[in-house]
Amino acid sequence: METRPLQSVxxxxxxxxxEAIHGVEExxxxxxxxxxxxxxxxAGDVFAALQNTLPPxxxxxxxxxxxxxVAICGITGADPRRIEPASPLLSEDSAWQKLRSIPSAAWxxxxxxxxxxxxxxxxxx
Structure with missing residues (x-):
C-alpha cells in the first residue's frame, strides 16, 4: 500500500x-x-493548543x-482535507527552509x- 506524503499547512x-493562528482564534x-x-x-501541535481552550x-x-x-489553511491555499495532525506547519518549499539548509561553510x-x-x-x- 502506497502512503501519500503529508501535505504541509x-x-x-x-x-x-x-495570521494563520489568528484565523484559528477567530x-x-x-x-x-x-x-x-x-x-x-x-498542525497537531496547534490543534492540541486549540483543544485546551475549548469546553470538553x-x-x-x-x-x-x-x-x-479549514481555518489554519485559510491563508495558504493548502487543501484542508489533506492536512493531518503530523502535517508540518512550514512549507518545505519556502525560501526560508531552503536558506536554512545551506551549509555554514557556503555562507x-x-x-x-x-x-x-x-x-x-x-x-x-
Whole structure:
C-alpha cells in the first residue's frame, strides 16, 4: 500500500503563521495560549493548543478537526482535507527552509567574497 506524503499547512515562516493562528482564534472565538508556540511544528501541535481552550463537549466534536484544518489553511491555499495532525506547519518549499539548509561553510565563503568585492570597490575609489 502506497502512503501519500503529508501535505504541509504551507506557512512560510515569514509572519504568515501569526495570521494563520489568528484565523484559528477567530473561527473558534478563543485565544490560544501562545506560551508554547515556539515549539509548535505540526498542525497537531496547534490543534492540541486549540483543544485546551475549548469546553470538553466541544473537544470531542467529530467535525472539530476539519473546521480547524479549514481555518489554519485559510491563508495558504493548502487543501484542508489533506492536512493531518503530523502535517508540518512550514512549507518545505519556502525560501526560508531552503536558506536554512545551506551549509555554514557556503555562507562564510559568500560573506568573504562579498567583503573582497566591497574592499576592492573602496580601494578603486
Amino acid at each position: 504551507g506557512l512560510g515562516g515569514d509572519g504568515d503563521e501569526i 473561527t473558534f472565538g478563543v485565544k490560544l495560549d501562545r506560551s508554547e508556540a515556539s515549539s509548535w511544528r505540526t 463537549a466541544e473537544q470531542q466534536n467529530p467535525a472539530l478537526w476539519m473546521r480547524f484544518a 562564510i565563503a559568500s560573506l568573504a567574497a562579498l567583503m573582497i568585492l566591497v574592499a576592492a570597490a573602496l580601494i578603486r575609489g
